[in-house]
Amino acid sequence: MTTFIPGTSAEVHEIVRWAAAEETPLEVIGHGTKQGIGRPVQAEHTLDLSRLAGVTLYEPEELVLAARAGTPLAEVEALLARHGQRLAFEPMDYGPLLGGKAGRGTLGGVLGANLSGPRRIAAGAARDHILGIDAVSGRGEAFKSGGRVVKNVTGYDLSKGLAGSWGTLAVVTDLVFKVLPAAETERTLAIAGLDDAQAAAAMAEAMGSDGEVSGAAHLPEGVIGRFLDGGFSGGPRTVLRVEGFGPSVAYRVERLGRRMKAHGAVEVLEEAQSRRLWREIRDCRPFADGTDAPVWRVSMAPMAGHRMLDAFRRAAGANAYYDWQGGLLWLRMEAEPKAETLRTLIARCGGGHATLVRATPALRAAVSVFQPQPPALVALSARLKAQFDPRNILNPGRMAVA
Incomplete structure (x- = not known):
């Protein structure tokens, strides 16, 4: 080689x-x-x-x-x-x-x-x-x-x-x-104590408000201690980021905070803590544990994710948190359930995509790492491949069996 x-x-x-x-x-x-x-x-x-x-x-x-x-x-x-x-x-x-x-x-x-x-x-x-x-x-x-x-x-x-x-x-x-x-500053509102369904409703309300929220995530009980070196206490947090010019951020945080108090107790993270938290959310820091335990990245409708996860947890052990207003789920599996189990539940809850982003080489070779496509898209992908790389010399097998 x-x-x-x-x-x-x-x-x-x-x-x-x-x-x-x-x-x-x-x-x-x-x-x-x-x-x-x-x-x-x-x-x-x-x-x-x-x-x-x-x-x-x-x-x-x-x-x-x-x-x-x-x-x-x-x-x-x-x-x-x-x-x-x-x-x-x-x-x-x-x-x-x-x-x-x-x-x-x-x-x-x-x-x-x-x-x-x-x-x-x-x-x-x-x-x-x-x-x-x-x-x-x-x-x-x-x-x-x-x-x-x-x-x-x-x-x-x-x-x-x-x-x-x-x-x-x-x-x-x-x-x-x-x-x-770049934004001049940012702050994050953290709502305490919501379960997954309540968090989905709170995030939807925040995204529909005039707060101009640029990040909405829910960090359940099982992962909250892995953010900010355990800086949160007292259960799950639903976090909402507000960015922009200083006076505008202060005004929007105050208005949004008053509105979110209907959902639970609210605290405000200042700029340094806010930036760190969202880097950790972005980079899936809770599951960056040095192991090859399977981690899935699931994208689906924001209000459907918590329903799918609730059903999945009845079939297999998994730890998880939500980004993108609940539309992105990061799942760390405690075992290696069949990919079909996860994808079947996603389809039942309105559809979406599941990608296996971390696993052993053996597991990666044995399952469909990327979401299987419907026949029309399979045909389109094949035509694109034939136009760009007809001899299949570039990363063969990475997205599908070569």
């Missing part, structure tokens, strides 16, 4: 063109922080993009940043922070959850996994902020899509189309993202 470590886009093009001609599979990685997600890749060689790094354009006034695919996300975020800006979609760091170090994910991985965080309910995911890419398809053909401003995107927007493809369609070498001003 050979590991190719190109330093330029031209070298990437040459390697992929050779692999396509020889029909030789490649595992495409950045720093490998998300290698544990998906089925084990069936590849003879590795294409390591970690040297293809560096910010190539940053125009704070134009709210645009361009960088190579292997650029560490931490480096990008530090640069933006120095200019009072941020990636508004708050991309998750999978490193600690999967047994690695924090801060080693790459910008290419952000798009490949279509990352987002708690702010997705207000700002969307990576695909909603990508402006342009340079890439090499599995045919060995270099192509570009989009540009440095939104109006450059016409016709088929391949930049968004590659979001969440996990490196199975093309090797992205360069990316352009829209950035936005």
